[in-house]
Amino acid sequence: MTAQSLTESPATPPLVERVRQDFPILEKTVHGHPLAYLDNAASIQRPLAVISRVDAYEREGHANIHRGVHTLSQSATEAYEAARAKVARFLGAQREEEIIFTRGATEAINLVAQSFARPRLREGDVILLTEMEHHANIVPWQMIAAATGARVVAAPVTEEGELDLERFGTLLREEPVKMCAVVHASNSLGTINPVQKLVELCKTAGVPVLVDIAQAVPHGLTGAYAAGADFVVFSGHKVFAPTGIGVLCGRYGTLETMPPYQGGGDMIERVSFAGTTFKAPPARFEAGTPHISGAIGLGAAIDYLDSLDLPALYAHESALLRYATQRAAELPGLRIWGTAPEKVAVFSFTLEGAHPHDIATFLDTDGIAVRAGHHCCQPLMQRLGIAGTARASFAFYNTFEEVDRLFRGLHRIARIFG
Amino acid sequence: MNAQLADLYQEIILRHHKSPHNCRALPEASHRSQGRNPVCGDEVEIYLNIEGGHIRGVTFQGQACAITRASASMLTEALLGKTTGEATAFAETLLKELRAADQTPEAPAHLNGDLRALFAVGRFPARIPCATLPWITLKAALAGQPRTLLSPSAK
Ligand SMILES: Cc1ncc(COP(=O)(O)O)c(C=O)c1O
Numbered sequence: 001m002t003a004q005s006l007t008e009s010p011a012t013p014p015l016v017e018r019v020r021q022d023f024p025i026l027e028k029t030v031h032g033h034p035l036a037y038l039d040n041a042a043s044i045q046r047p048l049a050v051i052s053r054v055d056a057y058e059r060e061g062h063a064n065i066h067r068g069v070h071t072l073s074q075s076a077t078e079a080y081e082a083a084r085a086k087v088a089r090f091l092g093a094q095r096e097e098e099i100i101f102t103r104g105a106t107e108a109i110n111l112v113a114q115s116f117a118r119p120r121l122r123e124g125d126v127i128l129l130t131e132m133e134h135h136a137n138i139v140p141w142q143m144i145a146a147a148t149g150a151r152v153v154a155a156p157v158t159e160e161g162e163l164d165l166e167r168f169g170t171l172l173r174e175e176p177v178k179m180c181a182v183v184h185a186s187n188s189l190g191t192i193n194p195v196q197k198l199v200e201l202c203k204t205a206g207v208p209v210l211v212d213i214a215q216a217v218p219h220g221l222t223g224a225y226a227a228g229a230d231f232v233v234f235s236g237h238k239v240f241a242p243t244g245i246g247v248l249c250g251r252y253g254t255l256e257t258m259p260p261y262q263g264g265g266d267m268i269e270r271v272s273f274a275g276t277t278f279k280a281p282p283a284r285f286e287a288g289t290p291h292i293s294g295a296i297g298l299g300a301a302i303d304y305l306d307s308l309d310l311p312a313l314y315a316h317e318s319a320l321l322r323y324a325t326q327r328a329a330e331l332p333g334l335r336i337w338g339t340a341p342e343k344v345a346v347f348s349f350t351l352e353g354a355h356p357h358d359i360a361t362f363l364d365t366d367g368i369a370v371r372a373g374h375h376c377c378q379p380l381m382q383r384l385g386i387a388g389t390a391r392a393s394f395a396f397y398n399t400f401e402e403v404d405r406l407f408r409g410l411h412r413i414a415r416i417f418g
Numbered sequence: 419m420n421a422q423l424a425d426l427y428q429e430i431i432l433r434h435h436k437s438p439h440n441c442r443a444l445p446e447a448s449h450r451s452q453g454r455n456p457v458c459g460d461e462v463e464i465y466l467n468i469e470g471g472h473i474r475g476v477t478f479q480g481q482a483c484a485i486t487r488a489s490a491s492m493l494t495e496a497l498l499g500k501t502t503g504e505a506t507a508f509a510e511t512l513l514k515e516l517r518a519a520d521q522t523p524e525a526p527a528h529l530n531g532d533l534r535a536l537f538a539v540g541r542f543p544a545r546i547p548c549a550t551l552p553w554i555t556l557k558a559a560l561a562g563q564p565r566t567l568l569s570p571s572a573k
Binding site for chain 2: 012353354355356357358362363390
């Protein structure tokens with residue numbers, strides 16, 4: 001036995017082999033090798049169910065919504081609103097009108113920052129974030145801090161990549177915090193934050209809280225809104241839907257107090273040059289013609305998830321992460337970043353002597369897609385004292401064999417760069 | 419190993435990556451610039467000591483991939499002793515050639531030595547900016563700009 005095969009690779013369950021058939025792209029070859037797509041945290045692939053639903057809409061169902069009395073316009077409107085209802089149920093919203101369609105998590109956060117937080121902030125107030133936020137959950141807050149004189153404060157993260165809960169609590173008590181925004185699951189390290197606890201701490205302190213569930217939802221963690229978060233946001237393309245569609249979900253009573261984010265058609269009650277009155281949420285926040293096919297695709301993605309044996313599939317994902325974590329011990333120069341006990345299936349690492357970009361180029365020629373760099377988390381990388389990592393992020397359609405291929409590649413890279 | 423990959427990470431590049439030449443700060447530098455590739459966050463800093471119009475010292479430092487480190491290491495060797503005018507012209511020609519490397523995979527005839535190895539990036543167009551970053555930073559240093567940011571779509 002060589003050092004490379006000390007751990008025997010488990011068999012991939014038949015259930016997973018069946019699910020793989022739902023994803024046409026997984027049959028692709030890259031540089032002459034079967035594609036091993038391990039960049040799911042950046043964007044996940046689409047199942048046929050979503051592709052054909054969007055295709056059917058484009059072929060037979062397309063018209064503008066909320067605007068026409070004709071048949072097609074009505075059916076498009078119904079399909080769009082049906083998708084909203086599915087998302088509401090998916091997140092445990094109290095009513096459908098709590099769901100606002102956006103371009104993605106990024107736009108949803110900007111909407112909350114500009115329409116909710118900005119008018120409520122005064123000079124010296126604090127916006128509390130964590131060191132493990134994605135740039136999408138940092139920059140919008142910095143922009144309104146600059147505009148209002150508020151300060152952005154980041155709760156620290158430990159060497160293991162866990163949020164320092166105690167410091168988070170202290171900051172909430174001791175700083176004049178008026179808004180809090182935290183990630184549920186970290187895209188760069190995989191850490192799952194104790195969202196129930198975080199929401200409770202914010203509630204006790206009387207601080208509104210937005211939870212970024214962009215990386216939680218793809219792994220079945222959809223409970224942040226039901227746990228009491230004031231706002232949750234996610235992107236469709238990370239959960240089997242098309243790009244360009246995302247969701248903001250917020251308490252209806254709060255949404256009603258917020259001014260529009262953008263102006264245009266579909267969000268007004270009546271327009272005159274003497275003054276314009278706005279519609280109630282969610283229409284107030286959906287100015288202009290929305291991404292109709294994207295919303296319908298997101299609805300189809302939720303239907304697809306509903307059709308699966310999710311507990312078994314999420315257990316498989318976790319098994320992939322455990323297996324990769326075990327095998328990491330074979331390579332003395334490999335260091336895993338993010339070793340929290342609770343993690344989504346994200347395997348972030350560095351390899352001594354080899355820069356993450358070189359690792360990604362090498363793996364790519366083996367048909368293995370991984371991401372390299374700072375993963376839009378530069379402050380976190382600075383905190384950990386590294387320039388970046390290479391990241392394999394798993395979905396439930398990945399196999400143990402793909403993890404084996406990843407390690408075969410890493411052994412080779414270690415030999416060349418070591 | 420795939421032949422194109424072998425081409426890119428041939429001995430020459432790996433040697434410069436593992437033991438780069440002139441990889442240190444230059445305390446007596448008269449010019450310096452820090453270049454950054456926003457896509458990956460890689461950074462390279464070029465230090466120049468220019469006396470009487472000639473480059474008398476050139477070093478680099480940075481957190482970067484093998485391609486960028488090798489390119490920077492080669493840069494320091496290629497430019498020592500050149501006049502600033504010669505260095506600018508050399509950098510401009512090389513940048514033009516590297517940016518077109520995905521069209522013409524052969525290294526240009528006028529080049530000799532290790533620099534020829536850089537042209538293997540032509541087969542990995544996503545990595546062309548890794549090779550150009552040190553040279554863009556050099557131009558900024560010569561122009562007296564302390565910081566340069568590669569534009570995300572730049573090569
Ligand atoms: C945790 C997290 N938040 C927010 C985003 C931003 O998502 P999008 O670019 O789809 O708006 C991402 C995407 O990488 C993410 O991982």
